[in-house]
Amino acid sequence: MALPASVVDVCDRIADASDDAALVAAVGSARRVVVEARRDGIPATRLAASWSAIARTAIASATQFGVPAGGSDITWFVSGSTARDEALPGSDVESLLAIDDHTDPATAMAHAASVHAILDRCRLRGDDKGAIGSRARFCRTYTQWSEGIKAWTTAPHADRGVVMAGLLADSRAVTDGDDVLALRLGDNIRKHDRALPVMLSDALAVRAPTSWRLRIFAGGDDVMDLKAAAIEPVVQIARWAALSCGSTALRTVDRLTDASGTKFLDADDAKVLRECYTIATRIRWHHRAPAWLDKQPFREELTLSDLPPHDRALLRGVGREINGIRRKLAYLASTSSFG
Structure with missing residues (x-):
């Protein structure tokens, strides 16, 4: 997906930042990109691609500042x-660090903490669940990452194997280097028939109540977490399907396209998802959007009664379709159709 000229301009400013203060200012200029996208009715998926590019450029730039400076190791x-x-x-922002065998892990984690402190000032906060490179779990040598990948794919129930596999399947290098972690994960996971069924089971698990009936109450019963209810299930199904069919795509829609028509995902189901x-x-x-533009805190929960009737109807359909495909995949898994 080609980036708009305004996004390319912001990314260039971010990449050219001479110090952390200049970086913060450059990332701040990205606000106009969001304002323009909202004003011009740019599709949210295109905005997401633009914002992701801005964030990755900012992370790469931030690694050049702080103590110690980023390096090839x-x-x-x-x-x-x-x-x-x-x-x-x-x-x-979820971050992972890969270091060579001669780099002191404590030094690398201190560097990561410094980088994330700069990113916090850019309003690019670290993962609230702690998946950041300043923690030992997410800062490893390449050898340790390879050993972990082997363990997580052969025993996915242990050591949060499914979570770690998901993180690595989505990983993408932002400094010099190939997407070696994702490639190694893909190679290993297809060699071990234990991991993919567990990933599918995890994708089909319902973790949050979703008031798909969309009844409007006076109280808080019509509040739902849209990310947990409708975004994450599709992302997880797409990840599992892509890994199953050998796709190396990262974007959810591309993963669904690659898996479409395979034994893992019916073409119509892929289109619906x-x-x-x-x-x-x-x-x-x-x-x-309004809260972010006003620099106000926001929550993933939304109140259904605040939505226009059209959006409530759309969400009703989304919930029905996702739950139906979940049930279908669960049935197919029970019949060993994906073996």
Whole structure:
């Protein structure tokens, strides 16, 4: 997806920042990109691709500042929505560090903490669940990452294997280096038949109540977390399907396209999931945009009664379709159709 000229201009300013203060100012100028996107009705998925590029450029630039300075012995990776081109303004940043065998891990983690402190000033906050390179779990030598990948794919129930596999499947290098972690994860996970069924089971698990009936109450019963209810399920199904069919795509819609028509995902189901993802992303962005632009805190929860009737109807359809595909995949998994 080609980036708008205004986004390219902001990325160039960020990349040319001479120090952390200049970087903060350059990232701040990205606000106009968001304002223009909202004014001109730019699709939320295109805004997400633009914002993800801005965030990755800022992370790469921030690694050049602080103590110690970034070097060729530390490779920075991002994961999650920022890596998948699906981050919206205000999204968390998940980071992973790969170091060579001669680099002191404590030094690398101190560097990561310094970088994330700069990013916090840019309003690019670190992952609230702690998936950041300043923690030992996410700062490893290449040898240690390879050993971890082997362990997580052969015993996915242990050591949060499914979570780590998901992070690595989405990983993307932002400093010099190839996407070696994602490639190694893909190679290993297809060699071990234990990991993919567990990833599918995790993708089909319902973790949050979703008031898909959309009844309007006077109290708080019509509050829902749109990310947990409609974004994450599609992202996880797409990741599992892509890994299963050998796709190396990162964007959710591309993963669904690559898996479409395979034994893992019916073509019609893939199309429906793409549409559901696009609808949910648009509604989610319109819900959070005003707060982000006003530098106010925002939550993922939205009140259904505050939505226009059209959006409530769309969400009703999204919920019905996602839950139906979940049930279908669960049934197919129970019949060993994906073996």
